[in-house]
Amino acid sequence: MRLSVRHVTRYVFEAPVKRLIQSHRLWPSEHGxxxxxxxxxDTGAANAGAGFRDGAGDWTQTVSMKGxxxxxxxxxxxVVETEDLSGVLRGYxxxxxASAYLTSTRATAPTVELRTLAAxxxxxxxxxxxxxxxxxxxxAVRDAIAYAGGRTEPATTAAEALEGGQGVCQDQTHVLIALAHIADIPARYVTGYLFATEDSVGAEASHAWAExxxxxxxxxxxxxxxxxCPDARYIRLGSGFDASDGAPIRGVVEGAATETLEVSVAVTQGGQQQVQQ
Known part of the structure; x- marks a missing residue:
């Protein structure tokens, strides 16, 4: 399957900030x-800084802009050409x-309730x-956490999502990682894009799943x-221990200011187009 992606992330600051520095993991790596x-x-007038490929195989690029x-x-x-390998990450x-991904974070920390669900x-x-x-x-995660937007926050933990019984792909992924750790299975958070069909969920912006x-x-x-399991509809960007660690865009600004974030994603395949905002 040949998939085309256009993903625009726009930050608008209520008051000018003195400086902006970001770390980007927005380049998919080739694999089977x-x-x-x-x-x-494209980051416009921003200055590109150091770039490197980390131990997990992801390319990271820093950018900065003076105010x-x-x-x-x-x-x-x-444009990415994809193949359905039944979710198996081959040739990466x-x-x-793998044992490093038995490490839990605040977002994936086990609780009595999570242990009960795993058992x-x-x-x-x-x-x-x-x-x-x-x-x-x-x-078990799909049965326990109903997909619903607006019920959780970026900082919601796996335990909190399980208690509420609702969440988005980030929350479901955190819960699955927590259950896998309880079962002594290494697990990590993955970000990417999904060419959604009528019955797909979670493609409002970048998508998330677990490995x-x-x-x-x-x-x-x-x-x-x-x-x-991810098939030819999925483009894999990168991974981390949780959503924060695996975020495609991370950054800081110098100078306090309220910001507005606007995100739009368009995925095209075979003449079909989807736009999520």
Whole structure:
């Protein structure tokens, strides 16, 4: 499948700020399931700083802009050829051992309630393969957390999302990571894009899902929001321990100011176009 992406992120500051510095992880890496045909990240008049590929295989680029800054836009555009590998991340080069992703963060910290959900999901699966256990955990998350926008905040934890029973793909991914850690399965947070169909959810901006490490297969993606493993509709950007660590855009500004964030994503394939704002 050939997918075209146009992703615009615009910051508007109520009062000018003295300086803006950001770290971008907006470049997808090639692997068995995706080949980059073209890709560009336009940051206008911002100055590009250091760029490097981290141990997880993701390219990070820093940018900065001296003030007064009242508006800053990032435009991502590109074309990616994808293939359905049933969620398996093949041919991806990284140096971080899978065991590092048994580390929990505030967002994915286990609680009694999360442990109970994990135990219920794995009931009767003693001796089952890691892949079967991973699928069971993903199903449990989808059953426990109904997809609903506006019910949670960026800082909502897995425990809080489970208590509320509603959330977005970020929350469902945090819960799945927490359950995987409880089951002693390495898991990480993945960001990217989804070419959504009529019954898909979570494609309002960049999408999120989890990858769990399965011996003999490696990293396998699980999208609890849509009840599937990533297929040819998905473009993988990067990963981290949680949403904050894996964020495609992170930054700071010098000078206090209220900001407004505007995001629009357009995904095109085979003459079909989707625009989410």
């Amino acid at each position: 399931g995706q080949r980059i045909l073209s890709w560009q990240v 007064p800054v009242t508006e800053f836009a990032i435009t991502v555009s590109g 080069r990284e140096q971080v051992p 219920d999901a794995l009931d009767g699966l003693d001796g089952a393969s890691t892949l079967d256990r991973a699928h069971a955990l993903a199903r 769990l490490f399965v011996g003999g297969l490696g990293w396998v993606g699980f999208d609890a929001a849509n009840g599937c």
